[in-house]
Amino acid sequence: MNNWWQNAVGYQIYPRSFYDSNGDGIGDIKGIITKIPYLKKLGIDFIWLNPIYKSPNVDNGYDISDYKDIAAEYGNMAEFQELLATCHKENLKVILDLVVNHTSDQHPWFVQARKGKDNPYRNYYHWQDATEQNLPNNWQSFFGGSTWSLDEASGQAYFHVFAPEQPDLNWKNEAVRNEIYQMIRWWLDLGIDGFRLDAISHIQKEPWNFKIKDNPWAPFMNVAGIDSYMKDLQQIFKEYKVMTVGEASGVSSKKAVNWTDSDGYLDMIFELEHNVRKGIPGEERIDLLGFKKVIARWQKDLGEKGWNALYIENHDNPRFNSILGNETKKSAKAVAMMYLLLRGTPFIYQGQELGMTNYPFQTIAEVDAKDTLSFYRRLLAEKKSKKEALKLATAWSRDHARTPMQWDDSEHAGFTTGRPWLEVNPNYKKINVIAETEDTDSVWNFYRKLIRIRKQEKTFATGAFELIAQNDPDIFAYLRKGEKQFLILTNISEKKRTLTLPKKIWQRNWRLCLANNEASQQALDKKISLAPYDAFLFVLE
Ligand code: NOJ
Numbered sequence: 001m002n003n004w005w006q007n008a009v010g011y012q013i014y015p016r017s018f019y020d021s022n023g024d025g026i027g028d029i030k031g032i033i034t035k036i037p038y039l040k041k042l043g044i045d046f047i048w049l050n051p052i053y054k055s056p057n058v059d060n061g062y063d064i065s066d067y068k069d070i071a072a073e074y075g076n077m078a079e080f081q082e083l084l085a086t087c088h089k090e091n092l093k094v095i096l097d098l099v100v101n102h103t104s105d106q107h108p109w110f111v112q113a114r115k116g117k118d119n120p121y122r123n124y125y126h127w128q129d130a131t132e133q134n135l136p137n138n139w140q141s142f143f144g145g146s147t148w149s150l151d152e153a154s155g156q157a158y159f160h161v162f163a164p165e166q167p168d169l170n171w172k173n174e175a176v177r178n179e180i181y182q183m184i185r186w187w188l189d190l191g192i193d194g195f196r197l198d199a200i201s202h203i204q205k206e207p208w209n210f211k212i213k214d215n216p217w218a219p220f221m222n223v224a225g226i227d228s229y230m231k232d233l234q235q236i237f238k239e240y241k242v243m244t245v246g247e248a249s250g251v252s253s254k255k256a257v258n259w260t261d262s263d264g265y266l267d268m269i270f271e272l273e274h275n276v277r278k279g280i281p282g283e284e285r286i287d288l289l290g291f292k293k294v295i296a297r298w299q300k301d302l303g304e305k306g307w308n309a310l311y312i313e314n315h316d317n318p319r320f321n322s323i324l325g326n327e328t329k330k331s332a333k334a335v336a337m338m339y340l341l342l343r344g345t346p347f348i349y350q351g352q353e354l355g356m357t358n359y360p361f362q363t364i365a366e367v368d369a370k371d372t373l374s375f376y377r378r379l380l381a382e383k384k385s386k387k388e389a390l391k392l393a394t395a396w397s398r399d400h401a402r403t404p405m406q407w408d409d410s411e412h413a414g415f416t417t418g419r420p421w422l423e424v425n426p427n428y429k430k431i432n433v434i435a436e437t438e439d440t441d442s443v444w445n446f447y448r449k450l451i452r453i454r455k456q457e458k459t460f461a462t463g464a465f466e467l468i469a470q471n472d473p474d475i476f477a478y479l480r481k482g483e484k485q486f487l488i489l490t491n492i493s494e495k496k497r498t499l500t501l502p503k504k505i506w507q508r509n510w511r512l513c514l515a516n517n518e519a520s521q522q523a524l525d526k527k528i529s530l531a532p533y534d535a536f537l538f539v540l541e
Contacts, residue, residue: 005194005243005267006307007461008045009340009451010095010347014315015052015074016060017404018350020416027404027415029075033083036090038433042353042444043451046093046243048196050315052080053099056106058165059370060402061097062198063104067183084191093193095243100180101199102166109179110167117154124176125167128208130157136208140216143371144378147220161202161220163370171203171229184236194243197266201248203229221250230265243267245309245345253301260306268309268345271298275317282391286324288492289473296478299343299465308344313352318400322358325533326494329355332443333516334535338476338490340450341537343465348447350405354436355443358400359425364390366423372397406432441518449514453537459484468502475499475530485540486513491530499528510538 019031029052039047051061054069061071070076087094103110112121128136130150139147141161148157149164158167169176184195204226206219215221237244249272251259260268276290302308312320312335325331332355340346361367364376364386372393379389394400399422406428407414413428425431436444454460463482469475474493480486487510491497501524510524514537522528522536 003243003267004093005046005345007455007458008093008345009043009454010046010048010345011039011042011044012048012050012311012314012347012349014050014350014402016050016421017402017415019405019407020418020420023416023418024073025416025418025421026073028073029070029079029083033079033086036086036092039092040090041437041448042348043448043455044092044348046095046193047087048095048245048347049097051097051099051198056104056165058104058163060368062099063102063106063163063166064099065104065106065108068186081190088191093243095194095196095245096187096192097198098184098195098200099198100169101202102160102162102168105165105167113158113167114151117156123173124170126159126170126205127151127154127156128159129155131155137210137219139212139219142217144374159205161199168202168205177229177232181232181236184233185240188236188240188242192242194237194245194267197233197244197246197248199249200230200246200266201226201250217250222248222255227265230259234265237266245270247272253298256298257302257306260302260308262305264306268307270309270311270314273298274312277396282388282395284323284395286320288324288476289471291324292467292470292476295339295342296465296467296470299467302344304464308342310339310342310344310346311349312339313349313401314347315349315401316398318396319356319358320352321355322400324492325355327355327357328533329441329443330516331355331492331533333446334490334492334533336443336447336450337488337514337516337535337537338492340447341454341460341480341486341488342478343460343463343480346454349401351401353444353447354406354431354433356403356406356425356431357427359403359423361390361394361397361399364393367394367397367399368402368422369398372399408432408434446516453514457484457486458482459486468505469499472499479505487524487538487540488536489528489530489538490535491533494532496532497530499530501526501528509541511541513537513539 015027018027019035020027021030052074053064054066054071055061055063109121109124112119113125135148141147143163150157160167201222202220204223206223210219244266246266246269248269259265274291274294276287277284278287279285320335321332325335376389376393403425404415404420409429412420413424436442459482463480466479468477477489506526516535
């Protein structure tokens with residue numbers, strides 16, 4: 001176990017909302033450079049940047065129109081290189097997003113492809129004969145509507161698993177693969193430290209006449225034949241010895257072993273199963289038991305051979321302190337301890353380390369995310385009131401996580417001197433970097449301690465995982481067993497709970513290392529009382 005990323009903690013930066021250095025209301029590369037000391041102070045080892053490439057921004061950078069250029073609102077190539085060099089000087093590694101399932105419809109390849117059937121770039125994408133009434137099949141896209149968009153001029157339709165402005169590349173075409181591999185090498189030659197591979201399990205599709213039985217995404221999720229493309233990619237990544245993490249929905253925990261073992265295509269993958277929801281629409285929360293079962297299964301199935309990417313928040317999901325915690329400092333800390341000491345490489349999403357919460361949307365004008373907007377329009381068409389539609393559409397909106405980072409208690413939370421592209425959460429006066437770095441009892445300082453402990457103790461990187469109280473709906477507790485033994489006990493609920501520990505645990509001599517309740521003098525006994533959102537870390541003496 002001597003890969004650098006196995007004992008590292010990552011930090012995800014959503015550049016648009018991180019820090020704006022020029023007052024245009026949009027975060028930028030210079031802003032990230034300014035905040036490197038902040039990241040160092042937190043104790044993380046690498047950053048993953050969401051896409052910074054040239055893009056018409058239909059899907060905030062996930063629709064790329066030039067793979068080798070930087071979006072003007074973020075800066076330019078020289079600034080990116082400055083960021084890379086500064087990070088490296090500070091011993092921070094830099095991982096970029098690699099979006100190669102699709103391009104923007106404004107990418108020169110697609111602009112050409114659209115010109116007609118005989119264009120040399122036509123076959124860079126998937127085209128099939130079609131009419132409005134007779135699309136090639138009934139497959140649905142992730143963002144709603146058909147996966148096919150009609151091009152009347154040619155009597156054909158092109159294929160997209162996301163928005164119509166994000167046409168899927170045709171990986172069967174060797175010329176496409178060569179362009180992509182060459183582009184990947186180009187970035188790696190610049191000295192970046194790895195990639196997060198967007199939507200990578202979708203690059204291979206079933207034949208167009210494939211019939212969907214139950215899973216609507218089956219025709220483009222980890223479909224047979226993907227392996228040969230993944231092997232090509234693996235070869236490049238191995239050659240450059242870089243870190244890779246794949247967004248690979250449809251790769252089950254059982255299959256993920258082959259994807260992530262020492263001979264695997266990638267170093268780790270983000271599982272997309274853990275957001276198990278409960279509650280009525282509009283008020284859904286994470287079901288702890290469902291969440292726990294998914295996490296425990298991945299920990300077990302990947303075991304000693306594979307490797308997990310650990311995360312609770314990202315730019316596509318609401319804030320965990322709102323959907324699993326109760327928006328308090330204490331719950332943010334409990335949730336942090338719950339996942340940060342699992343086996344794998346933890347990722348922290350910007351603002352998570354402050355306990356940032358969901359945004360209280362008052363009007364649809366505050367929403368940017370296209371999928372939330374189309375959901376809202378659909379609800380209105382179904383005759384829901386504006387109020388009801390807003391509640392339902394924003395409950396799980398990606399925009400909760402995309403509001404600007406809260407740096408201080410000045411206007412716009414110190415994110416920008418201009419008008420922020422997305423509203424700032426009104427709780428920034430209390431939840432912000434300045435307040436929390438100064439307060440020894442803050443969520444931020446708790447994250448810092450957890451990161452430090454995790455990196456000091458080899459057991460967290462290498463030790464085995466064992467779940468305790470498997471079927472308890474409120475408590476997430478586990479052992480990490482390696483050179484030392486650690487016990488993590490968290491009550492992820494607003495209930496006061498008593499837990500009966502197994503004899504093999506309570507009979508032994510445990511010492512408390514860290515708790516989110518400073519008054520606590522908790523010693524382990526057969527029965528242990530846990531107040532709402534209590535979290536304890538014990539070590540075996
Ligand atoms: C997954 C990304 O995380 C998401 O933000 C994006 O919309 C889709 N892939 C399409 O690229």
